[in-house]
Amino acid sequence: MAGKVSVIGAGAYGATTAHRLAECDAFDTVVLTDVVEGRAEGLALDIGQCRPIVGFETHVVGRTTGRGGDGYDVLAGSDVVVLAAGVPRTPGMSRQELLDTNAAVVRDAAAQIARHAAGAVLIVVTNPLDEMTALAQRVTGFPPSRVIGQGGVLDSARFSTFVADELGVPVSSVRTLTLGSHGDAMVPVPSRSTVDGRPLAEVVDADALDALTERTRTGGGEIVALLKTGSAYHAPSAAAAAMARAIAGDTGAVLPACAWLTGEYGIADVYLGVPVELGVTGVRRVVTTPLAESELAALTEAADTLRERQARLR
Numbered sequence: 001m002a003g004k005v006s007v008i009g010a011g012a013y014g015a016t017t018a019h020r021l022a023e024c025d026a027f028d029t030v031v032l033t034d035v036v037e038g039r040a041e042g043l044a045l046d047i048g049q050c051r052p053i054v055g056f057e058t059h060v061v062g063r064t065t066g067r068g069g070d071g072y073d074v075l076a077g078s079d080v081v082v083l084a085a086g087v088p089r090t091p092g093m094s095r096q097e098l099l100d101t102n103a104a105v106v107r108d109a110a111a112q113i114a115r116h117a118a119g120a121v122l123i124v125v126t127n128p129l130d131e132m133t134a135l136a137q138r139v140t141g142f143p144p145s146r147v148i149g150q151g152g153v154l155d156s157a158r159f160s161t162f163v164a165d166e167l168g169v170p171v172s173s174v175r176t177l178t179l180g181s182h183g184d185a186m187v188p189v190p191s192r193s194t195v196d197g198r199p200l201a202e203v204v205d206a207d208a209l210d211a212l213t214e215r216t217r218t219g220g221g222e223i224v225a226l227l228k229t230g231s232a233y234h235a236p237s238a239a240a241a242a243m244a245r246a247i248a249g250d251t252g253a254v255l256p257a258c259a260w261l262t263g264e265y266g267i268a269d270v271y272l273g274v275p276v277e278l279g280v281t282g283v284r285r286v287v288t289t290p291l292a293e294s295e296l297a298a299l300t301e302a303a304d305t306l307r308e309r310q311a312r313l314r
């Protein structure tokens, strides 16, 4: 695998993602950008200086970008762009405040991505995720298959971790799935979740299962409340890096992600968390998996909520 991946936003999420992508030696070049003068350049130097210690060759480039567009030419030739610019949620911040602030950032960055990296696959991570992914697709004008949000890989990882910890089994024994939104309309899917191949409902009782799914839904908030400033970035960056690698390597990995639906699950015209097969063109296809009736109903309800929220951003 070779090529170029660019990460916009050198905050906690973006810088950690760039670091992971550099260390895996899967790309020739990792670019990191930020609006704060010098931040991206400084972090790129720091990440690059890990090379002799950790043993990787990726070329790491940092660039300060201005809102007027200066510096964005560094994105040229990117195979994958990760959009991680924008503020994280803080305790007490309303959903609307987060949305208003980050929509302006995403509009600005997406216009620059369209201009300088018109052939890239775009992975959006900025919150509120589902709306920011829909907005980035509209502003770039990219085909929806080339604009994907990162939510489900992280949410499923949290679900798997909680199940493994509850049962005292290795995380490698656990397979879980979450669909819907990366947020309040998340739909954990116990019917497609297993421990050593056994359905989750057979190995935990109903109360424990409810507690596990509820903790998964609120997993991001649990960390925000503990940190007090900022939000999670270790597991989130692992998730974005896994998606970038699947895309650049054209692996066909099936991962849950925020993708555009055109009738799958009986749902259309909305960005929603579903399993997708990833390759160099972005989403090769949305993967449909059998769901329990209640899970499908919850997914349909989540789609209705998100469709309305995404339409409001027009």
Ligand SMILES: NC(=O)c1ccc[n+]([C@@H]2O[C@H](COP(=O)([O-])OP(=O)(O)OC[C@H]3O[C@@H](n4cnc5c(N)ncnc54)[C@H](O)[C@@H]3O)[C@@H](O)[C@H]2O)c1
Pocket (backbone or CB within 6 Å): 008, 009, 010, 011, 012, 013, 014, 033, 034, 035, 036, 039, 065, 084, 085, 086, 087, 088, 089, 102, 105, 108, 109, 124, 125, 126, 127, 128, 129, 150, 151, 154, 182, 230, 231, 232, 233, 236
């Ligand atoms: N999708 C997910 O699973 C998930 C998980 C965690 C965090 N997030 C989201 O990711 C985003 C970033 O989080 P973080 O922890 O890195 O925040 P952070 O505050 O540490 O970093 C944000 C960075 O964005 C930069 N920035 C702001 N406007 C910019 C612009 N126009 N162009 C380029 N850079 C710009 C800031 O200077 C800062 O360096 C937040 O919206 C957060 O909610 C998403």
